[in-house]
Amino acid sequence: MASYLPEAVVTNAHFTRLNGLADEWIIERTGIRERRKAAPGENANTMAIAATHAVLAEAPAFDAKSIDLIVVGTYTPHDTIYTAAHAVQRALDINEIPTVSISSACSSLLNAVEIVEGYFAMGKASRAIVVVTEHNTAYNNEEDTIAGHLWGDGAAALLISKERLAATDLHISEVITGGAAPVSKADESVTLKPVERGIVMxxxxxxxxxxxxxxxxxxxxxxxxxRISAEALTYLIPHQANLRISLNVVKQLGLDPERAVSNIERLGNTGCAGAAIALAEVWDTLQAGSKVIITVFGGGYSYGAMLLEREL
Structure with a gap:
């Protein structure tokens, strides 16, 4: 598990200068203090490749050439034809394997894992790489005082094997996903229409x-x-959209707020990459018996949760 973040940091002061939004106002409503912005020449593809190289460097025992499935999720593509998944495949130089690019808004991480589960179950693959990457600032309108200050860029990657390879592996116990598109304003609450106005909320x-x-x-x-009690859950990793959402969910579940992992203060809303980046950030703290739930909610009102466990 590894992530990639652009070097450039954009603080709330930038939006104060640009459109008068006060630092305190942004923090109170979102929890965001700063976010990362891709440099010129960086995009969803380059960040996906950087995350891929990072995760392979973290797992020297995982032979890159043994990868037989690539799944990449993003809703901010650099190219809708030569997708981020193709870019990762080309960087790995592994020919003639399934290469899938998906977009289910901020739920793409969990849907990507489900795709891997399906390929594994059908015997069509046994070692996969899942990458989630977002270049929000390529589509964002910073002068939009409703949502222009929310977005950040970043990527993360995880390696998934059908067989356990090491004692430190996390076991994917279950993934549950769904779509709630018929509910309320799901069709217009958050949209990104590239030929129109970019990201709006x-x-x-x-x-x-x-x-x-x-x-x-x-x-x-x-x-x-x-049968996991609130006390037995090591971490809850919510989708990194708004700190107030995370705190609300934690309260409903009766969890200790200290067990909720958050990076939105430093990274802003990094879309489907946010929860994966957060997992990478706590990876080294996980011990035998650790239980982690990632829970997500995205535009179009897709949602889901995934239970990960480090076996004893």
Whole structure:
């Protein structure tokens, strides 16, 4: 598990100068203090490749040439034809293997893992790399006082094997996902229409309410099914969209707020990469018996939760 972050840091002071949004106002409503911005020449593809190299460097025992499936998720593509998945394949120089690019908004990480599970179950692959990458600033309008200050860039990658390779591996116990597109304002609350206006969020309150509802519900469903108490959960990693959403979900679940992993203060909303980056940040703290749940909610009102366990 590894991540890649651009070097450039954009603080709230930038938006104060640009459109008068006060630092305190942004922090109070979102929890965001700063975010990363891709440099000229960086994009969703280059960041996906950088995360890929980083994760392979972290796992020398995982032979890159043994990878037989690539799945990459993003809603901010550099190229919709030569996708980030193709860019990763070309960087790995592994020919003629399944190479899949997906977009289910901020749920892409979990849907990518489900795709891997399907390939594994059908015997079509046994070692996969999943990459999530977002170049939000390529599409963002910074002068938009509703949502222009939310977005950051970054990528993360994880290696998944059908067989356990090391004692430090995390076991994917279960993934639950769903779509709630018929609910409320799912069709217009958050949109990115490249030929029109880029990322817009005209109904943030509705997003907030639905995210709090669905993230708490699916996480509780997973905890109940696997008989995991609030005290037994090592970490909850919520989608990094808004700190107030995370705190609301934690409160509903009765969890210790210290067990909720957050990077939105430093990175802003990094889309489907946010939770994966957060997992990479706590990876070295996990011990035998650790239980981690990643819970996500995205535009179009896709949602899900994934239980990861480090076996004893």
């Amino acid at each position: 005209p109904f943030g309150r509705d997003v907030f309410q639905q995210a709090c509802t669905y993230m708490a519900r699916v996480t509780q469903q997973l905890m109940d099914k696997h």
